[in-house]
Amino acid sequence: MAAEQRRVISDWRALLLLRRATQRIPADARRWESAPGRLEEIHAILKRLVQNGDLGPIKGLSRIYEAKSPFVQAGGVQEEEILMELHPYAALSHVTALVFHGMTEEFPKEIHALLPSGHTGGMLPPGTREGDWEGLWLGLSLVRGRMVDKIKETPIHWHALSRGTALIGTAEYRPNGYPVRVTTPERTLVDGLLHPEWCGGIGPVLDAWARTRDTLDVNPLVELVEQFNVAILKQRVGFILEQLGMTHPLVDQWPAQAKRGGSSKLFGGAPFKPDFSERWKLSINVPIDVLQGATE
DSSP states (O other): GGGOOEEEEEEEHHHHHHHHHHHSSSSGGSSSSSOOSSSSHHHHHHHHHTTTSSSSEEEEEEEEEEOTTTSSSOOOOOOHHHHHHTTTEEEEHHOOOOOOOOTOOOOOOOEEEEOOOOSTTOOTTTTOOOOOHHHHGTTGGGOOOOSSSTTTEEEEEEOSSSSTTTGGGGGEEEEEEEEEEEHHHHHHHHHEEEEEEEEGGGGHHHHHHHHTTOOHHHHHHHHHHHHOHHHHHHHHHHHHHHHHHHHOOTTTGGGGGGGOTOOOOTTTSSSSOSSSSSTTEOOOOOOOHHHHHHOO
């Protein structure tokens, strides 16, 4: 735990750590005989660590503990670390991801998390590898993501999106040592256009696009939009890239696919306005000064 500056541990991660230690430490140098294979085997150990003061329970969350050992980095436990132990297949998203990537000055006291389709969404819990689950009773199935309304009084908003899109555009990051899964900057910007209401509104979303102009990698962004294959998303992203003075060969093909229609607005939550992009067949129904200023 200390090596990853981890301050929170779940029963399933404790099981994996003990199994790793069993493989690493010679039999004559450890105090246990064999690697545990079931969660029930680890619960007695965790209970003893709580009694000894090495771990402390986290209010309202069963089987998740805060490390109290002096060898663990001091400081308050972050809600994001708890969330990764609670639902290790989720990804921090929307306004939470904007804050994480430094793409906004908004700091809402809430957390948004993207849920995979199905049980795991084809992902491993952060900080684990496939070998960790080999020979383990039930394998990956023993770790089931849990959802709660709050973590440490912070509201949690869980988002289950359409099948497939939850799997793309997420990555593990370690800003504080321990791993957290977050939507990538490109995925976060795309999600902002699809669901600005979960990102503080369209204003902060467009501001985030402008802020990332000099660091945005257009290649993965375009690949992501192609994977979503949503016509209005191509129109919105194409228009914004045009305003930012950025281009890509595939983006140059998107205008031919653009069509007028009831949803052909830069911001779907506001009425049409006469300002119109003929190239993108898009009503520009919100102020875009922040995008135009980014090119100056």
